[in-house]
Amino acid sequence: MSNAVLEADNVFYSYSRKGVKVLNGMCIDVPKGKKTALLGCNGAGKSTLFSVLNALYEPDDGKVLYNDKPLTYKHKDIIKMRTDVSILFQNPNDMIFKPYVEQDVAFGPENLKLSKEEVEARVSEALFTVGMEKYRKFPIMKLSYGQRKRVTLAGVLAMRPSVLIMDEPTAGLDPQMAYEVMEIAEQLNASGVTVIMSSHDTDLTYSWSDEIRVLHGGQCMYSGVPEPFYSDHKKVQTAGLIRPSVFMMNKALHDLGRCELEPYPKTQTQLSVKISDCRDRNFGTLHILVAEIDTDIAKSLEDAGLTGVHSGIYGLSARLAADATGYQPNYRYNGPENCTMKCLSGEDAVLVCDSRMVDLAKSSADFINNNGYGKIDVKTI
Amino acid sequence: MSLKPPEEDSMSEQMEMDELAYSSRMVNWAPLGKLIFVMAVLIIGLLADSLVVPLITFAIGFALMAYSTNLKIPLILALAIGEAILIMIIGSGMISIMGDHSQPALWEAQFLWFDIHMTEQSFNNAWQIFVRAVAGVTVMLSFACSTPIPHLAHAFKSLHCPNEITELIVLIYRYAFLLLERFLVMLDAAQCRLGYNGTMTAMRSYGGAMAGTFIFSMELAEKSEAALACRNYQGYFPIYHPPKNMSIMWVVVSVGLAVALYFVGKYTEGWINMAEIMAPLFGW
Amino acid sequence: MDCVFELKDVVFAYQQKAEPILNGFSLEIERGVRTSILGCNGAGKTTFFNTLTGVNKPQSGEVLFNGNPVEYTKKGLMDLRSNVAVVLQNPDEQIFCSLVEEDIAFGPLNIGLDREEVERRVDRALKDVRLIGLNRRPLQQLSGGQRKRVAIAGALAMQPDILIMDEPTAGLDPQAAVEVMELAEKMSLRGVTVLISTHDIDLAYKWAETTNVFRNGAVAFRGNGDEFYSDIDNVYSCGLLAPSIFTMNKDVSAIKGMDPAPYPHNMCEITAKFGGSKKSGKLYLVPAEVENAVSKYEEIVKDAKDSTVGIYGSEVRFELQDKDIEFMFEGLDYCFTQAVKGKDTILIYDSIYAPTIQRQIDRLKEFGFDADTEVVG
8 A cells, every 4th residue: 555646657658659658658656645846857748747647648558546546537537536636737828718717716616516605615715725815706817927827726726636736836927926826835735735746946846845756758767855866966967957056055065064964954044054053052932823814913923922023924824814904024925934044043033824834834943953053942822 | 868859749630741741852842833733633633534534643642642751651641541532432332322213223222211223324423433532632632741831821922912811821820730739738627627527518618718729819919919020020921941933844744734634534535434344243 | 328228217008098007117228238127927027028129119208229219110110120139938929930940030031131141140040049950840849948949049040239038947947947048148248238037036146237126117126136135125015035045145144243245146156155165176167169079078087087077058068968077057156166165176168158257256256265277278
């Protein structure tokens, strides 16, 4: 019994009879409950693999396994799988079928033949999650690219998938919008959704994912945690990729004799800590305020005596709570990293956070504490 | 090695035909000349009474196809001819059994309410139509597989066809591929959101995809207009290495061949009587 | 200031009574300066580019090209568009002809250049984007990345004064993205003013000399990127985030009690600032051409046995693609980092990039690091 929710077992696929085999003996798995990044140069077969895993294309040879059972490609079974596995295509314009936002988000649930009330509930939930509730009645063609992307994401979330496949989710988005999409993906994963995404943003995939799968020439050439792959420069080059900057800088520090290679820092904050060597300093305290949608953030901070302290927000309920009361934090983006850095420079910081994201919020602070780079007090309110 | 550009695979039949045309050995022959030649041979094949002429037309078409593809006739062309044959078998078959009741029957039968009356004349007629059709398809395919559409547009321009028409031909040709690609991707996206779960749903998905593709084409048109202006578009698409211009020889050869075939047709009228040839098979 | 373009109080709306997209827009684009344009979606970038190419005629305000007002006559626009080339984000929006070489020749043929000149330009453009073997391929058969290169080649064939690239690395895999930026650098060295609009703030920060930030149809900031990112609230209000290297420099400087200036823009600079070795490693600089790349490589690797090798430049990279090279991509940054770490290293590059290398050497001096370099051959 493997822990893979989707698996391709020796799959072969080509688009036309005599054509090049885009998938050429592909053996790959999507680990359940994890954040996986699919890497590979253009033409390596990423989009094709997604289509095969989602039963859009039937392999010429080999099997696709869903929850350890081979796909039968019978109509009923495929429908069942598609209620559970959703793909977010790269170009949102490819996924829009209705003129108005709420109609398009409802497309999927309606196709599931759910009741009107259920459809309505799901549409509201999905639009809230992506922050597009205000645009419910808008015509989609009047929205910007980033807004359309969020609408299509809502459309996919309305299916309540347990596996979310994202094809280049941040492509074409400005930095803030890209960050918000990735935060939504993290939120989903924290709620138990398996997320697999393909992206050309090497640094993003390195800091975000638990594991990577690297495709080359229609096969999976590497599967596992990123570091062993990136340590082999020949493999990286053959795969058509480059190495993440945080990884390279960590290596540079190690070569300078400043530190050990491990633990591998995944974010700049973790790398900054390794560069700085500040064990003996006094760090500030990281306060974590767990927020629900109806929390009055300003009041809660006042009650805890943390009004003047630098604050960040992280996670869906925190954002919604902040928007509801008009609360302006210091760090709307990269809340956990910025707050941790504030603590490192000796000041206190408070991170207003969704209840499901607390562990993620603490991850950089844990990195510092657990590896002896210093001690940041973490207090939950 | 990752530095080499990945081989991109053809995703549709249109792309395969396009590939064939550009790699044809006849691609640099004058497109207008090829067209006139093919039309001449086709028309004579359709008009001649003898069965010999369309057979010659078929042979010419097949020979051109073989030459164009360097004797490696791809599956797509063979399938196209096969398709024509299959359709014509049905069509000609119908004609052959609807003979003139005043003539003696080779074969008579009753099928439901239908009177089957096959005469020598209807049988021969059917064969003639069959051979003419297959010959026509073959000879037109030989033209299509050796002439890319932009070359044809260029040829029309040299005939002083209005720029707007040639512009339309080139742009429709170029964008047809793009729009088709988009349409197919949208259908896939609909499938992923269970857009095919039921007939009405499937129809709605198709409609949505068509609407989306249409909107895409409008947005593309707007952006392309600006891009064309930026590239100093003068109203026509110059071809960098144009194929040869049609010389008078093409007209001479085409007309000459047509005339020759006409006389061949007259001379060989009645030479091939399919009913007589196939009589032993059926015991007529 | 020698400006390629000057926009003064430009107001532009798509329709008479509509809300203006560019509202009192003023901007100067300096000749030969690597310029970046940042801004969230909807800030007015596309409208701005269309104004530069004469597609949008402003309702009021002035647009000066090379000091002269743009003439919106047929001839005036043709002159403008012969010298201003745009590469759009989506190449399918701007490539029209059936074959690669035909599309590249489209622009030059349209402006009536003679046959020989067109052939020369097309060959050179094909060589610059490395599509020589694919020149007679139909466009439909090319991948997205290849089509992007065709679009770039089409722009290069116009030999423009100014090359505008909208999201040049979007949709490209990491290695192809590196090569596009090397091409932008090459154009810059040839004297073309390169203007890049991108959402990749790290890329813009590393590459640009002047940063322009658009917000709501006006220029919210023009100048040095370091200055812009130092005001984080302004950055947020423009819909952007700060680049990773900038943030890291700020954070580590705060922890160590150092001055954030000078601001490192890439890995070798930040390594030099926060922990370079006292003694520079030996950096062998090997300028090469297509003809001698392999021989120079073999020679230098024999002489400097324990040095890591890096490559900068697509022509040299293509010649040496089968060799075992540690830093096949971004060799410039990585090799200098090796030198900063006190290790010996070899950088082989297309000879045209010599000024780029010198620029990096000079920049590192600002961080107190004197590279020990030796130009070989």
